[in-house]
Amino acid sequence: MHSFSFGLSSAKILFIFFVWAMVAAGCRLELPRLEGFDREAWQQDPKGCRGQRLVFETALEKQLDKLIGLRPEEVKRLLGKPDRVRLYRRGQYFYVYYLETGNQCNETLAKEGKRIELRFSSLDKVNEAVLLR
Numbered sequence: 001m002h003s004f005s006f007g008l009s010s011a012k013i014l015f016i017f018f019v020w021a022m023v024a025a026g027c028r029l030e031l032p033r034l035e036g037f038d039r040e041a042w043q044q045d046p047k048g049c050r051g052q053r054l055v056f057e058t059a060l061e062k063q064l065d066k067l068i069g070l071r072p073e074e075v076k077r078l079l080g081k082p083d084r085v086r087l088y089r090r091g092q093y094f095y096v097y098y099l100e101t102g103n104q105c106n107e108t109l110a111k112e113g114k115r116i117e118l119r120f121s122s123l124d125k126v127n128e129a130v131l132l133r
Contacts, residue, residue: 031078032066043080048098048113049105064129091122
């Protein structure tokens with residue numbers, strides 16, 4: 001029985017496979033398109049303290065399902081840096097994006113403003129997206 005070798009050692013083959021796997025895992029064909037959403041305008045209203053994010057409430061609420069399955073870096077490319085990150089149990093965590101003024105802007109206010117919460121599973125993918133009023 002003959003063994004064919006292309007001049008590649010096991011270590012080289014393993015390295016090539018590892019690089020390919022990392023590239024494949026990091027690539028996503030395209031981010032979902034959120035109709036009626038303006039990323040630049042959204043990011044100009046950190047924590048929703050100016051109330052400018054409210055104009056996107058209806059559009060985002062109808063399309064929250066498009067966020068399911070996204071990884072953290074994909075969410076950040078789409079919505080920007082989260083206003084808050086909440087740790088949860090068993091490796092889960094939430095990204096919070098505020099839509100309106102609340103105690104996240106002014107501690108004298110009684111409650112948090114409307115917000116979108118994205119729960120990430122321990123596999124680092126969004127598995128729940130909700131709008132909280």
